[in-house]
Amino acid sequence: MTARVGVVTFPGSLDDGDAARAVRIAGAEPVRLWHGDPALHGVDAVVLPGGFSYGDYLRCGAIARFAPVMESIVDAARGGLPVLGICNGFQILCEAHLLPGALTRNQHLHFRNRDQVLRIETVGTAWTNAFQPGQEVLIPVKNGEGCYVADAATLDQLEAEGRVVARYLGGNPNGSQRDIAAITNEAGNVVGIMPHPEHAVEELTGPSLDGLGFFTSALKHLVGAPA
Amino acid sequence: MPRVVVDVMLKPEILDPQGQAVANALPRLGVSDVASVRIGRRIEIEFTGEPDLDRAREIADKLLANPVIEDFTVRLVEADETAGTRS
Amino acid sequence: MPRVVVDVMLKPEILDPQGQAVANALPRLGVSDVASVRIGRRIEIEFTGEPDLDRAREIADKLLANPVIEDFTVRLVEADETAGTRS
Amino acid sequence: MTTHPDPVRETPEAFPAAAPQAAEPDAATAVPPTAPAQPAPAAWTDGVDTVPRAAGTPGELQPYPELGLKDDEYDRIRQILSRRPTQAELAMYSIMWSEHCSYKSSKVHLRQFGEKAPPSERLLAGIGENAGVVQVSDELAVTFKVESHNHPSFVEPYQGAATGVGGIVRDILAMGARPVAVMDPLRFGAADHPDTARVLTGVVAGVGGYGNCLGLPNIGGELVFDPSYQGNPLLNALCLGVLPVNRLQNKAAAGPGNVVVLMGAKTGRDGIGGVSVLASATFDEGSEERRPSVQVGDPFMEKLLIEACLELYDAELVVGIQDLGGAGLTCALTETAAAAGTGMRVWLERVPLREPSMEPHEILASESQERMLLVVEPEKLDAVLKTAEKWGVWATAIGEVTAPAPDGQPGRLVITWRDQLVVDVPPGSLVDDGPVYARPMREPADLILLQADRAETLPRPTDPEALRETVLRMIASPNLADKTWVTEQYDRYVLGNTVLAQPEDSGVIRIDERTGLGVALSVDGNGRYARLDPYHGTKLALAEAYRNVAVAGATPIAVTNCLNFGSPEDPAVMWQFAEAVRGLADGCAELGIPVTGGNVSFYNQTGAAAIHPTPVVGVLGVLENVADRVPMGFVPRPEGDHDHLYLL
């Protein structure tokens, strides 16, 4: 059975097609989910893609959090559904309180797009189990509001519980606290990542194939998980 | 110490996509009695000495507001209206 | 018709790079007596009927401010403090 | 028609096959002299100037010179209408007959692009359409075009650049294509001038911001500093779109009885600019500050508009479509009707307004962004409105297509405002019958001197120290420096089909994932060369873009261009322009590829000083398989077999 991975389209989503492509290349079947439809159509995992949901003029992810599909996703995520939020998806997960902290304007105040080295800090999540601990990967980063902030206690807790999933190496592109590029929830099924693994899945169009690991991890996780 | 607050808003006839996006989202929160939302910037300036309204006005004009599309007002506020206090 | 104004500011302990950028630019304008600049959002809400502070507070809490990083205040203002009037 | 409200910009809308004989304005056909002017009445009964009223007050003074119309042009309008125009009609003629829309100074020259063009079987739509369309496989075609938004980008750099991108994207969308990439040739004043910091940062943020919100990868552009652009920077924006061949759209408002639908943002007082004199010259005092000349873009709305339009195309729900740009509703209504020879009946009060106090001429002249005009069969109207609702964009039926006259003459455009007749014109008179000028041309007086100062006479570095100095100076030149500060602010990855982007010689986009089919694009220009010799300078720009595409491994097949010049009323500028056009047309003929579209931007000057003549040329090439693209770096081979170097 091929896993079915939902990819949500909000009005203003941009990387939804790319996320669906990555899911396909990883060997799963992408299922397009619509923001206004609460049904999850029996998917085994969900990707919240990058872009500007609802324009994000107010605060990234603030409005998307109230989309009908999000209510279902929040419930399902609490029940263990693997959810990956990429860039805007990460912002939405924070706004929806599935992940702690917030993403704020890049410290240098510019949108920045570059190929970024990350270190995978934990392989104990549904989206990183295909990596080696400490593995360095090369993935595009592109955001204007990617600076991760949380209070010191939250940051300490994330570190202590091994919930920092990836860190920026070789230069922090947005000023994120403690160079955080990705975090996970306590259960390890929900991951938010600022860089774009879906843009590193094909030799022709990406700086590497390192992004595939995130998607194959989910498949591995699903096979291992009790049905 | 009182601060100077500069409120910068888009001129009324200029399209405000931010405010519009928020207004459009409200019905989903069950709010239906809002006629319009406009979003601007609020800037709090703290001076080292006495707050200086004229100086603040000059800063607003040169740096904080874009006179082509925005208007601003400058005023003194006591500490209790400023941020950090939550109503 | 009076409006409700929601002021949203970053919490004092959260770094405000935009405010800092403005503060850093001031000496170049010959301004040296500013201690700090903080930049937030000012949201003006017009209701179809009577302005409703409680409703505005609810909107602010759910949508306009992110409690993880921001504080807000809600207040009624008369038309003359709102945008469009230039001081 | 163009989507850019740049007052100094036009679109090659009509290069009529049988163009009227080029003539100086005063040589226009006999026109009855204007009746002696009488002052306008203090106040009109209800504030609206109607057609019956215009017929009854033939001598009323109208502010046509303030709207940029010459005496003879105004007389010509009166002749066409057999009365004076209403306020709304005057606004419409002043817009459509502006340099920007009518191409009155450039038309006679641009004709060469068609005349000298080699025959091309690939060309599905050419000059005169919103953008040229070239077929690249049995099923797929691509469309691309570059336009300017120079003046607004100086006044308000962020919004000017943002709406510049938004405008060209709608041109591409109107052809039936999904926009898939953008490029941005930029020119600024001296890098160390304080105002450059304002303009450059704003323009780059605007290009990036709008493009990023639409999800369009930026795959290249140019960044050039030169003092000649200090008071007049250039923001040119190129957009590439892809469409299935059978999804090609056109703008003709065909089929009497069909419904005219306005879709997208509400209409506000954006960029009304010169038309505001109509109000201020009459009764509406103190309204000046309500009239911004700056348009503010809403890229989120545009993203929704794109998705909604593509869904309409795929469901075959529209008969015709046109984007609204610099000339707003006026242009969209007249061009769609004129293209079909039909008439149109419009109820102007149905247009959704951002500001309820707007008057008919303001609604017709508004440059509000993110709007499209659709022509829809009545039985499909519901489906169209549903699609719009799904994507959260406004869509409103504002009128209907009417039949041509019984004698076969084109129909009329009839517009009412709350039951008052405010416009009754032949649409073709606005679109095709505008003035055409053969402006005087003269070689710039200083050209001989400039050309005499040849590169050969420059001192050469003669010892290692001087050579070192020279190299250091060149490395320090902003024009040769790394462009990363700019290009990092653009998303080049979105859509997942970017095969090459900055810093490569050309951008390469995969357009068919199954076959690997792709296109390469490069935009180039060199104002300094064009200043020295506009004919050869333009050919060089073409050759550079052609080479950039070729070295990426693609076969060049089509050309677009944006001609940025000073005032056409300056004979020296007009000469530069004519030479540049001749150079591009000749170059294209020699290389065997057609110009498929472009844009002219005149009046790029500060006072009497024009910018360097800056023709920007875009060349598009095809790669059967993007896997065969040639990047500019050397490829290390695992076998240790190294690349050979050749200098051609």
Ligand SMILES: Nc1ncnc2c1ncn2[C@@H]1O[C@H](COP(=O)(O)OP(=O)(O)O)[C@@H](O)[C@H]1O
């Ligand atoms: N304004 C811009 N927007 C996007 N890309 C740009 C811009 N300016 C320059 N570039 C890109 O940067 C790279 C280097 O530019 P340039 O040095 O002008 O190249 P070349 O000299 O080879 O033409 C090219 O890939 C070009 O497309």
